[in-house]
Amino acid sequence: AQRHPEVVKVLLEHGADVDITSDTYEQLMAQAPHAHQEHQQLVLHGGNTALMFAARVGDVESARHLVAGGADMDAPSAWGLTPLAMATYSDFGDTFLVREQTNRQIVRFDRDQILPGDYTELVEFLVESGADPNAGAHRFTPLIAAILRQNEGAVDLLLGAGADPNLPLGDFTPHQRGSTTDFFLHRASVGATPLWFAARFGTPRIVGQLLDHGADPLFIHYSQYYSGGQGGNLAPLRSEITTILMAALRMGTGRAWTVVDATEEMVLETVKLLVQAGVDVNATGHAENRGMFGVSTALQAAVTLEFDSVANFLVTNGATPLTDARF
Numbered sequence: 509a510q511r512h513p514e515v516v517k518v519l520l521e522h523g524a525d526v527d528i529t530s531d532t533y534e535q536l537m538a539q540a541p542h543a544h545q546e547h548q549q550l551v552l553h554g555g556n557t558a559l560m561f562a563a564r565v566g567d568v569e570s571a572r573h574l575v576a577g578g579a580d581m582d583a584p585s586a587w588g589l590t591p592l593a594m595a596t597y598s599d600f601g602d603t604f605l606v607r608e609q610t611n612r613q614i615v616r617f618d619r620d621q622i623l624p625g626d627y628t629e630l631v632e633f634l635v636e637s638g639a640d641p642n643a644g645a646h647r648f649t650p651l652i653a654a655i656l657r658q659n660e661g662a663v664d665l666l667l668g669a670g671a672d673p674n675l676p677l678g679d680f681t682p683h684q685r686g687s688t689t690d691f692f693l694h695r696a697s698v699g700a701t702p703l704w705f706a707a708r709f710g711t712p713r714i715v716g717q718l719l720d721h722g723a724d725p726l727f728i729h730y731s732q733y734y735s736g737g738q739g740g741n742l743a744p745l746r747s748e749i750t751t752i753l754m755a756a757l758r759m760g761t762g763r764a765w766t767v768v769d770a771t772e773e774m775v776l777e778t779v780k781l782l783v784q785a786g787v788d789v790n791a792t793g794h795a796e797n798r799g800m801f802g803v804s805t806a807l808q809a810a811v812t813l814e815f816d817s818v819a820n821f822l823v824t825n826g827a828t829p830l831t832d833a834r835f
């Protein structure tokens with residue numbers, strides 16, 4: 509955790525247990541009466557091996573010593589995260605997290621206190637050493653984490669190592685109440701595939717990478733979840749139905765986190781790839797940010813976002829003009 513690979517090497521040479529784990533403890537999340545009972549659960553913390561700590565800080569040299577010493581590369585934490593998923597999840601790169609507001613203003617969160625690590629190099633080392641890119645799917649896979657970090661190099665490495673491009677998100681990630689900076693996976697996104705995430709939060713190149721490796725462009729995301737932390741057991745049950753094309757137009761998953769370069773040009777490039785792959789441009793659905801946009805199709809979303817080039821492209825490629833549509 510402190511990036512001291514020489515010390516790691518000496519300790520291993522003197523018999524340190526390479527797979528010993530940190531203490532495990534439970535924390536109650538969303539205690540009543542503030543949240544629906546579906547949100548109330550015991551979250552496991554700890555249970556991390558030394559390799560997990562190396563993955564968290566991007567310490568490649570320590571990881572090399574640990575793997576050479578026989579470390580289990582797929583040993584999960586108490587919560588179920590693998591070292592490979594931790595390495596991709598922890599890579600903030602050069603990006604800033606921002607939040608999409610209903611008034612379309614951007615709030616920027618500085619990450620200058622995060623120490624840089626060699627995360628992509630570490631991912632490469634782990635997959636070349638035999639780490640399973642699909643392990644930990646009951647939570648989230650390394651591929652989904654790499655997509656959300658927009659790490660195109662890591663996506664290449666994971667797909668090349670056999671990562672399943674259609675393996676969906678298994679669970680949401682707990683986060684601190686009231687936090688504006690936690691990187692988390694919303695309940696509404698449980699069951700979504702890597703391509704859905706790439707369209708919603710990734711880059712056009714990642715969308716292309718996934719399509720080239722057999723990702724299903726016709727996937728439809730059906731989601732049901734109880735809203736937020738308010739109302740206790742009276743919280744409303746919400747539902748969403750979104751195609752991958754709708755995800756590209758920022759529909760779905762409620763609170764939306766992205767990066768500052770999520771421009772109209774990027775969305776257009778993604779939409780072109782998806783249309784070429786055969787998506788239905790007239791599919792209808794609904795999502796909880798529908799109330800913000802008032803939309804049920806990708807074309808409506810494009811018009812609401814004032815992405816004229818995207819709207820024109822959709823109409824040119826068969827989308828029913830809004831003046832002729834019935835919803």
